[in-house]
Amino acid sequence: MSISPTDLITNADGSIYHLNLRPDDISDTIITVGDPERVEKISKYFDSVEVKISKREFVTHTGYLGKKRLSVISSGIGTDNIEILMNELDALANIDLATRTPFNEHKSLNIIRLGTSGSLQKEISLESIVVSKLGIGFDALGYFYTSQNNSITESIKKYFALDFMPYANAGSESLYNLFMEDSPVDWFEGNTVTCPGFYAPQGRVLRYSPKVENLLENFNSFRHDNLSLTNLEMETAGYYLMGKVLGHEVLSISAILASRMTNEFAKNPEKSVDNLIKLALEKLSK
Numbered sequence: 001m002s003i004s005p006t007d008l009i010t011n012a013d014g015s016i017y018h019l020n021l022r023p024d025d026i027s028d029t030i031i032t033v034g035d036p037e038r039v040e041k042i043s044k045y046f047d048s049v050e051v052k053i054s055k056r057e058f059v060t061h062t063g064y065l066g067k068k069r070l071s072v073i074s075s076g077i078g079t080d081n082i083e084i085l086m087n088e089l090d091a092l093a094n095i096d097l098a099t100r101t102p103f104n105e106h107k108s109l110n111i112i113r114l115g116t117s118g119s120l121q122k123e124i125s126l127e128s129i130v131v132s133k134l135g136i137g138f139d140a141l142g143y144f145y146t147s148q149n150n151s152i153t154e155s156i157k158k159y160f161a162l163d164f165m166p167y168a169n170a171g172s173e174s175l176y177n178l179f180m181e182d183s184p185v186d187w188f189e190g191n192t193v194t195c196p197g198f199y200a201p202q203g204r205v206l207r208y209s210p211k212v213e214n215l216l217e218n219f220n221s222f223r224h225d226n227l228s229l230t231n232l233e234m235e236t237a238g239y240y241l242m243g244k245v246l247g248h249e250v251l252s253i254s255a256i257l258a259s260r261m262t263n264e265f266a267k268n269p270e271k272s273v274d275n276l277i278k279l280a281l282e283k284l285s286k
């Protein structure tokens with residue numbers, strides 16, 4: 001069945017609506033970042049770059065690192081952008097844009113987020129790396145897609161006295177194993193909380209009184225069986241939800257720029273992110 005022109009929108013040149021990309025513009029392995037300026041900080045390590053396309057916050061570079069074809073795409077901030085990014089990447093891989101019909105065979109993409117985050121536990125120190133096992137969304141995206149909600153979401157709802165249901169999904173096991181094999185000692189397994197904001201939703205207080213009291217302390221002290229919450233950021237749960245819904249392998253890896261338990265912020269955030277980029281490219285080029 002053909003998908004309607006208002007559900008699947010293409011531009012005059014045949015590219016997909018927001019990303020401005022055509023199917024050949026992307027690789028099957030895609031690194032994603034929040035900051036559009038981080039795209040070049042990754043593609044500068046490629047041996048060649050064949051595609052450079054941008055629209056709004058979505059900047060794409062595709063090229064080769066050795067024999068491996070890789071794409072890097074920026075999303076901007078927030079799960080609303082991730083919903084657009086993941087749907088449009090999926091459309092490029094799994095829908096014939098000319099006939100507007102899904103291909104019979106499903107193609108699964110490998111999508112790896114290289115982002116930044118704040119840690120919730122003292123032992124996850126500044127400038128360490130968190131590889132997310134689970135992404136837990138405190139935003140509303142989960143309301144609109146069937147998700148793999150499990151007992152942890154009930155437990156979080158109760159502990160934080162939420163009047164909405166968070167959503168939680170696991171990332172790709174195969175990508176997790178690839179990145180955690182022989183990883184440096186400061187790479188931690190994480191259960192990542194994805195927040196619908198940087199300030200109050202992450203327990204920051206500027207020129208207002210917090211409506212939700214003790215949010216950070218509660219993030220820190222929550223336990224479900226042996227599981228604790230490790231870090232805060234703004235996209236992971238959206239990626240893991242959409243990865244499950246659309247059938248793609250997705251992993252989120254974050255450089256810790258803020259230690260929320262010790263109130264420290266990274267002295268050289270660019271260096272932390274660059275270290276993460278170099279290690280990730282080493283893994284992906286194999």
Ligand SMILES: O=P(O)(O)O[C@H]1O[C@H](CO)[C@@H](O)[C@H]1O
Binds near residue numbers: 078116
């Ligand atoms: O550095 P990126 O990848 O953007 O990730 C983190 O940083 C942004 C907030 O500063 C949010 O997008 C958060 O998820």
Ligand SMILES: O=c1cc[nH]c(=O)[nH]1
Binds near residue numbers: 117118232233257
């Ligand atoms: O504390 C932090 C640091 C980076 N990104 C976030 O979302 N939070």
